[in-house]
Each structure stands twice: as C-alpha cells, then as structure tokens.
Amino acid sequence: MSQEQHGLVERMEDHQVAIYLGAMALGGLLGWAAPAAGPGLEYAINPVLGALLFVTFLQVPAKDLLRSLRDGRFLSAAMTVNFVVVPLVVAALFTFLPADQAVRVGVLLVLLCPCVDYVIVFSGLAGGDSRRLLAATPLLLVAQMLLLPGFLYLFMGPDLGNIVKAGPFLQAFLFLIVIPLALAWALQAWAARREAGQKVSGAATTTMVPLMAATLITVVASQVPKLNGRLGDVAAVIPVYAVFLIVMAFAGRVVARLFRLGAPASRAVVFTGATRNSLVVLPLALALPDDLAVAAVVVVTQTLVEVIGMVAYVRLIPRLVPDTDPDRDRATATTG
Template identity: 55%
Template sequence: MSVSRPHTTASSLQRAVHAAEKHQIALYLVAIAAAVAFGLAAPEGAGASLEHAIEPVLAALLFATFLQVPFLDMAASFRDVRFLGAVLGLNFLAGPLVVWGLIQFLGDDQAVLVGVLLVLLTPCIDYVIVFSGLAGGAEDRLVAAAPLLMLLQLVLLPVYLYLFVGSDLADIVEPGPFLHAFIVLIAIPLGLAALTQALSRRFAAAKAVEALMAALMVPLMMGTLFAVVGSQVSDITNRFGDVAGTIPVYVAWFVIMAAVGVGLGRVTSLDRPRSIALVFSGATRNSLVVLPLALALPDAYSLAAVVVVTQTLVELVAMVIFVRVVPVLVRSRRDREPAATALGRQHLGEKGGHDDTGS
C-alpha cells in the first residue's frame, strides 16, 4: 500500500492540473469576482498591501510562461520579419491613429486624457503572452517581439504625448518604471527560463521545476488577476463618476483593434497562430508598467492612475472574452478559401490524377 501511494498522489495531482486547465476561463472569472468582493469589503489599506504582490506574482507567471517556449526554436521567431513588421505597424501606426480618434469622445479633463493616452499608447509585454497562448497564439513570436516593443514604446511615448497633448506633458515621462519593468518582468524571468531549460537536459531538479511551473500556470494567473483587481477596485468605485466615461472608449478600443488585427493578419498572410498573437498584441496594453508612471504624476493628475486601473479591469474581462472569440475570428487560410476556388483546386487535382494515370 505504501508503494502505490506516491503514484496515487501523482495521478491525483495530474487530474487536478488537467481539470484546472480545462476550466481555466471559469476559474479566472471566479478570481476576478473574488478580487472585487475582497477589494470592496477589505479595510482601508488592504488594497495597497495587496498591490505589492502584483509584481512578484506576475514575474512568477511570466517565468512559467517562458518555460513553455522552446528557446532552441527562438531564432526563427527573430527572423520572422513579416510578423514583427505586422506587430510594430499595428501597435505604433494603426494603434495611435485609433487612439486619436477615440480621445475625441473624452471630455476636457486633462488628467483623464493623460491616463487614457498613457495606457492605450503602450503595447503589453507581459500577460499578453499568457492570454495569447491560451487562445492558441504563437507565444514564441511574442516573446521575441517583447524587447523591441518595450524599447520602442519607451522612445515613442513622449513623441505621441507631444503630438496629442503638447510639450509640457511629454516632458513628465520618466524611463525608470519602464526599465524596471523590463528587468523584473522580462529579462530576469526570461533568463531564468532559458537557463532552466538548458539545465533540464542534464539535471532532474531542473526538469522538476519545469513540471512544477507548468502545473502552477492556472493558479499563478488566478493570483495575478486577484492581486491586480483586488488592489485597485476600491479606487475605481470611489471615483467611478470621474472615470466612467473612459469605459466606452476602452470597450471601443478592443473591438476596433480586434478587427484591425484580424484584417492585418489576413493582409500579411500570417498563419493562424501568428494571427492570433498579432490580434492580442494589438489589443492588450501595458497598464501594469505605466501605472507607476501615472502614480508619479503631479497631484493635479492624480486621476490618471485611476483611469489606468480602470483600463486594467476592462482589459482583464476583455482578455477572457478574447480567448474564446479571437480563435473563431482568425480562421486558417484554407478556411477562408472561397468555395469556388476550393472546388476548382479539387477539379484540377482530379484532372491531374486522370492525366497521370493515362500517361
């Protein structure tokens, strides 16, 4: 009996992991609902304490995500000029144009405007990889694109702020939070994941780490959602009247960018996994990175941080929907092929087969 117990324990763990993966979307919604309840019921100051958990749990989630990426095949991702070009064009050309159109519907509050610009002009580099992977997107391509996306948004954000608002606000953007986020959320987890993969070929301990982190993917995502939502929801409710007008703008952003991303994927003839990754990259924003920027603004712009957090909450719900909807919107090239073309190819194939046999 004692001999079979480890096997039974392992089997139970495997069943639990499989069940969590099967019902992960429902579990994420539960995590969000629990976070909202906690944020509203917890005593004052509890949300701020929970906020300190966001960075470590997100770093752990990205470490687990990067472990799923085959680093030996990463060279092909860096050479994928078509995908990288589409991602950059979607995020830094099409995206700002959409932002310019959407901000026309905002009021005259400069703090609200700044918050919206900060978050919508900066493409996501962290949990977009997780959600895209859940939808069947090419995670390795997004990992390869992350450093370039981070660098370009750091350089271009002041330019966009200058164009949209003026020089005074463009000067307040500091590179520190961006560099910190890049090191803590991208460079360190990515380096550790690559090292773990290399060691797993020779050491059982590294292999065990890979298996453990794979099993923890769903709990880590739930923890990230809980920390983000639970730490910020009270600020939103306290100032909801001031930021309510941004919600339709954010919803419109996701709808428009999904359509633009799907269209660009078709125009550039990307395959299905890369097209899904492209749509997610164009829609998700770098709210967790720009939040420190918003918090560091002068008191006159204190509302900007609440505006950024509002986008985070809208985005989390949108991502859960995207995981289900985007794979349906992004069809394979064969699925998009007109029926007449398909019949024509079939006819040619039959004709070719007849000629071959006849000869």
C-alpha cells in the first residue's frame, strides 16, 4: 500500500463516526427521493453485508478463536450480559411496546442479538479491549442464532412459528456467517504462506470503513420507502431503544465487576451488551410476510438510534469505567 493510500485509510478511521452518520443521512435522503429504488437495494443488502462480515472475520485469526475459548472470565461475562441480562431487560421493556405484532417482532429480533461488526470499532474508540471482543465474535454469532428462536417463542408464543420460518434463519447463517468466516480463514491461510496472500489480505482489511458506510446507505435507503404511514408506530420504539442503551451501560458495568475484569475488558463487555446486531438480523426481518414488513423498518430504526448513542458511549463509558476503579480494586484485593 502506498503512503498516500495508507494516509487515506487512517483519515477514514479517524473520522469513521462522522462517516457513518453521514452515510445514514445519505441513505435516508436517497430512500425519500427515490423510493422506487428500495426493492432493488434490498437485493444488495446481503452481498454488501457479507463483504463487511468477511472483512470483520479476516481480523480474527483462527488461533485467536481457539484462544477465546480459554478466555473464561471475559467470555463468560460477554455471554452473561448478552444472553441472560439483555433478555431480562427486554422483558421489562416489552410491556411498553406498541401492541402491533410486526413492531414487536422487529424489536425482539434486533434487541436479542449482540452486534458483531461496528461494536469492535466503537469499543476500541472508548479504550475497550476490541481484540478479545473480536475473537469472541464467532461464538456470539453462533449463540444468538441458536438461542433466538427460543427467545422469540418465549416472548411471542407458539403462534410465531407460523410466521417466522427456519429457512431464512439458516440461509442468513450460511451466507452471512459460515461462508464469510470460511473465506476469511482461507485467505488467512494463504497470507501465512504467500506474499501475494498478504497483499490481498492487507488490501481487504482497509475496506472496513467504506463497506460499513455502503452497508448503512443501502440498508437505510431500502427501508425508508416502507414507512408508508407507519411513522407513528416506528417512532414509538425510539424511546425503548434509548432506554435500552442507558440501562445496558450500567448493567454491563455490573456484569464486568462481577467477573472482576480490568477496565479495557469491562468496557468491551459494556459495548457488547449495548450494541445490537441490526445489520445481520435485517435479512431475517426482510424474509417475514408482507403484513409484517414494518418489522424491517423497526430494525433499521434501532441502527439509527444506536449509532447516535455510540457517539455518546465513546465519551461517557471511559468515565463510567475508568482506567482505575477503586471499588473493584478493593474487591479484588479482598478476595485475592
């Protein structure tokens, strides 16, 4: 990579939050100005999202995944906050949701699944241990895909089985997780043996910010035309998403303290508990019947709220979880 290209990549990384906000604004403008393009853009979601996840997984060496299985305290904290604490928080918020089934399904799909893409970016910006979080990503993906059907059953009852089919879930798991992960590890193996592979791998990793921006533009632009008079229902979930972010900041900190994690790992736990997997679950929402089409818009709305919330998180979480936490240090000293 030339010095000029390297400088461009660094500038994009330094300004990635502004780039993502601009991408969402551009997507909203495009969706409003050219609603007829919405259906075509939906076909582009899976390819661009698959490319984004491929680049994300490329940064997770296979050996790091195996190492993450032995990172007991961090992995246990991440699993606890995502699959024990989050469902309890969602259950408390569930009663405040509109009675509309499509809205409720959309909220459940997005809030019950932890993020696996830009959480790495925002956690790193706040001084979180992004490397450990990145290594745990495939495990979080597998866990959420296995647990999500059960969670949906608990919240919505057996009738949901007639609406949400297993096929789209399996298809999303194959094309958005298995294939990108396998390709990423294949490229890692090539890079370990050949200089050409190193160059390809290096070039691919520089595309993270543009791919994330392209994904946000595509997703938002494709869903804005679907509002069609449902703006009130969608707006009703915005306070729920905002409260979720506030509650999970403190809940994540409590879980991290229980597992006696250091500040960087604690911040990573806070971020993984708060950020949700809206981009990966969106294809699942898009596969719902037409009368539940607003569920996809509800999912995308969470992305809009969350990215704005992440701007606040980057500034506030280092204060909530400072580098030196006297209370945790005293507790560790007492038990140790």
